[in-house]
Structure formats: structure tokens, C-alpha cells
Amino acid sequence: MKKLIAGNWKMNGNLGQAEELVSSIAAKIQEQPSIIDSYEFLICPPFLYMPAIKDICAKHGIVFGAQDCSVHEAGAYTGEISAQMIADCGGTYVILGHSERRQYHGETSQLVAQKATAAHGAGLVAVICVGETESDRDAGKENEIVGAQLQASLPEGANAENTVIAYEPVWAIGTGKTASSDDVANMHSFICAQLKEQLADSKNLRILYGGSMKPENAHALLSTPHVDGGLIGGASLKAEQFIGIAVAAEEG
Numbered sequence: 659m660k661k662l663i664a665g666n667w668k669m670n671g672n673l674g675q676a677e678e679l680v681s682s683i684a685a686k687i688q689e690q691p692s693i694i695d696s697y698e699f700l701i702c703p704p705f706l707y708m709p710a711i712k713d714i715c716a717k718h719g720i721v722f723g724a725q726d727c728s729v730h731e732a733g734a735y736t737g738e739i740s741a742q743m744i745a746d747c748g749g750t751y752v753i754l755g756h757s758e759r760r761q762y763h764g765e766t767s768q769l770v771a772q773k774a775t776a777a778h779g780a781g782l783v784a785v786i787c788v789g790e791t792e793s794d795r796d797a798g799k800e801n802e803i804v805g806a807q808l809q810a811s812l813p814e815g816a817n818a819e820n821t822v823i824a825y826e827p828v829w830a831i832g833t834g835k836t837a838s839s840d841d842v843a844n845m846h847s848f849i850c851a852q853l854k855e856q857l858a859d860s861k862n863l864r865i866l867y868g869g870s871m872k873p874e875n876a877h878a879l880l881s882t883p884h885v886d887g888g889l890i891g892g893a894s895l896k897a898e899q900f901i902g903i904a905v906a907a908e909e910g
């Protein structure tokens with residue numbers, strides 16, 4: 659199974675920078691084409707820039723997707739983007755339930771599950787994010803919180819083909835702090851066990867780690883058991899770092 663290296667560009671850059679960044683990522687892959695034998699690269703730009711990166715992604719074996727989608731299929735939902743629209747533009751993935759959406763847009767796990775159902779209906783792979791806050795962890799409640807998020811955020815029919823889990827401790831996102839390898843190993847094996855209980859078939863369902871991943875810590879994180887890739891924010895905005903994460907993981 660290839661590890662998934664997913665870039666979450668969030669609300670950064672402009673059209674010119676999006677084109678430049680995807681070209682630089684493609685050029686880096688071309689410098690060492692064997693990297694795509696072991697890694698799948700996913701880019702999630704702002705919605706508006708998806709068409710601008712489509713051709714170059716297709717040419718270089720990079721997949722792309724969005725950072726959110728509507729629960730609705732179509733209709734009078736001003737400002738919303740449907741899963742089908744993402745698919746129409748060539749997107750194959752959608753990030754759902756990122757902690758920034760849970761925190762700033764009040765998204766609940768129930769809403770995330772509805773969005774995931776919409777994503778699956780449009781043939782998209784849902785990257786469902788879960789993770790505890792620092793105070794949850796200080797209180798020793800990380801498994802309880804993540805377990806409850808998983809229970810409520812995964813829709814019926816979730817499987818290894820249509821769903822990826824991203825474990826992102828909230829306190830590690832954009833802070834430069836990362837969870838220790840031991841903490842990541844414990845949480846990923848907890849998630850793995852819960853998925854086994856929760857889903858009819860959870861075999862091969864990928865579990866990513868996210869939170870301040872960069873080339874310097876990529877080898878340790880990506881060689882941790884049950885870590886099947888990374889969801890990368892800040893470091894995905896620089897081609898050298900984004901591809902460098904896979905290179906560092908490979909070389910150690």
C-alpha cells in the first residue's frame with residue numbers, strides 16, 4: 659500500500675502562486691520519479707484553484723481534491739460547493755472535519771458524517787479528520803475524544819476505498835509541536851482497533867498523521883506503525899518541503 663502524502667493548502671496563496679507551486683511539485687517528482695512508486699501525492703488547494711492545477715496533476719500522477727464540501731447535492735445553498743462539483747472539476751478527494759472547520763465553523767461529527775455521505779455519493783474519497791485538544795490530552799482524555807469523533811464522523815458504508823482517517827492533534831497543527839512517536843503509535847493503534855470494531859471491513863483503511871509534519875520529523879513519524887501517510891499544512895506550501903517529506907521518509 660502506498661503512503662499518502664496530502665497537502666492542505668488552506669486559504670493561502672493566489673492563482674499565480676498556486677500554478678507555480680504545483681509546477682514546482684511536479685518538477686520535484688520528475689527529479690526522482692521512483693518516489694511515486696511508494697507515495698501517492700494529494701494536493702487540496704482552495705476550491706477556485708482546482709481547475710488551474712488539474713492538467714499538471716494529471717500529467718504527473720498527482721491527485722487533487724478540496725478542503726470541504728456541502729452536505730447538500732444541489733439547490734438554494736448560497737456559497738456552498740457540492741461534492742459533485744468537486745468531482746466535476748477532476749477532484750477525487752475531500753478533506754472533512756478538519757479541526758479548523760470544527761472550531762471556526764462549528765462543524766460537529768454528525769455534520770462531518772453527512773458530508774462524508776455526500777462525498778461518497780459523488781465518488782470522492784473522504785479524508786476525515788479527528789484529534790484532541792491540548793486540554794483533552796492533559797486530562798488524559800485523548801482516546802475518549804478521538805474514539806467519540808470516529809464513532810460519530812464515519813458514515814455507514816465507509817471503507818478503505820472511500821475513506822481515509824487523518825489523526826491531527828489540535829495542539830500540533832501549525833504550532834511546530836509534534837506528538838512523540840510513542841504517542842502517535844499509541845493513538846494510531848487505538849484508531850486501528852476502533853475502526854476494526856466499527857466497520858465491516860477496515861483492512862487497508864489508511865490512517866494519516868497531521869500536525870507540523872516536515873522533512874526533519876517525517877522519517878520518525880512515517881515509520882511509526884499504522885501511520886499510512888501525512889496530512890500536511892504549512893510544509894505543503896513549499897514544493898521542496900512537501901516532496902522532501904516523502905524523500906526524508908524514504909531515506910531516513
Ligand code: PGA
Nearest residue numbers: 831832869870890891892
Ligand atoms: P500543519 O497543518 O502541517 O501546518 O501543522 C496540518 C493541517 O492542518 O492539516
